Amino acid sequence: MLPRKRPRFKRSLNAVVTGRIKEESKTYDNAPVDLKSSELQIWDSTLYSEIVREYEYSLVQSVIDRSSPRTVLDVGCGPGWLSQYLSMRVARTVGVDVSMALLTHAKRNSSERAAFVLADACRLPLASGSIDLAICMGALHHLPPKETLGELRRVLGRGGELLLFEPNALNLIAMIGRRVFPTEVHTANEVPFNPLKLSQLLSSNDWKILHWETRFYFVFVLSRIFKIIGTQRNLSKRLLPLVARLEDLCTSSGVGENMGWIIACVARPGGTFHQVAEAGPIQ
Numbered sequence: 001m002l003p004r005k006r007p008r009f010k011r012s013l014n015a016v017v018t019g020r021i022k023e024e025s026k027t028y029d030n031a032p033v034d035l036k037s038s039e040l041q042i043w044d045s046t047l048y049s050e051i052v053r054e055y056e057y058s059l060v061q062s063v064i065d066r067s068s069p070r071t072v073l074d075v076g077c078g079p080g081w082l083s084q085y086l087s088m089r090v091a092r093t094v095g096v097d098v099s100m101a102l103l104t105h106a107k108r109n110s111s112e113r114a115a116f117v118l119a120d121a122c123r124l125p126l127a128s129g130s131i132d133l134a135i136c137m138g139a140l141h142h143l144p145p146k147e148t149l150g151e152l153r154r155v156l157g158r159g160g161e162l163l164l165f166e167p168n169a170l171n172l173i174a175m176i177g178r179r180v181f182p183t184e185v186h187t188a189n190e191v192p193f194n195p196l197k198l199s200q201l202l203s204s205n206d207w208k209i210l211h212w213e214t215r216f217y218f219v220f221v222l223s224r225i226f227k228i229i230g231t232q233r234n235l236s237k238r239l240l241p242l243v244a245r246l247e248d249l250c251t252s253s254g255v256g257e258n259m260g261w262i263i264a265c266v267a268r269p270g271g272t273f274h275q276v277a278e279a280g281p282i283q
Helices: 003-029 045-067 079-089 100-109 145-155 172-180 195-204 218-228 233-255
Strands: 071-075 092-097 113-120 131-137 156-167 206-213 262-269
Touching: 045 079, 045 131, 045 156, 045 218, 045 233, 045 262, 071 079, 079 092, 079 100, 079 113, 079 131, 092 100, 092 156, 100 113, 113 131, 131 145, 145 156, 145 195, 172 218, 195 206, 218 233, 233 262
Parallel strands: 071 092, 071 131, 092 113, 131 156
Antiparallel strands: 156 262, 206 262
8 A cells, every 4th residue: 555645744734834934933032033123133324224225215215106005015024113103104004924923022012903913924814805916025035935925916906016125145244244244033944046147936826016126235244243342322323324425326336236235126026037137217
């Protein structure tokens, strides 16, 4: 009699999924949180907030202004800093995360227009077509990407969009930094994206890319080092204009195209896209 391979495969698959979620939740349950900003305490509070976060807020706001979403999904919401921002600008925000500790903090500091759910992004307890805009702020590279994109497609309504901010595997400084001084929330499951492979993944799963760029070359490593060594805030403030200017010059000059520390992408279900270089500004 042949062995019953299928049940064993199912148990093995379930064990992998459970193991991933357990590791992620354990790591993030113990992550340090700034109670005032609802940010994870893994970067310095000046360079990161004034350069990186301002750019992210700007892109998020541009999408909101253009598409006027009523319900926004914050995937991997963590302690809720983005959900707080969204809840002041849209009718309803839904934050999902696998960390109960971070969700507890997010609930404590958010408005009534934000709801939070303990859930895996691959299995969202949301009705199909119930979301107008989904935002993955550094979450997709912690997840099985194809399955997650399929689930996000399911919950997005007609005309819904996906906004991704993901780490770039081609940035050499980032690669070295992850090995030399990994953050307090680094996990074994996370896999930064090669930009070409991410664009191909989206294209092959019938997502149309509306906007694509990579940004930042060294502000992350400076911010991380300043956090580790406890650099005084006034020093960070003095360096802020110089660092911001250098980052702007790197971006405007086109040096290291597709080599920026983070990949920023806006996509919509339907249509195809084949080359990263063809992506233009948000329509």
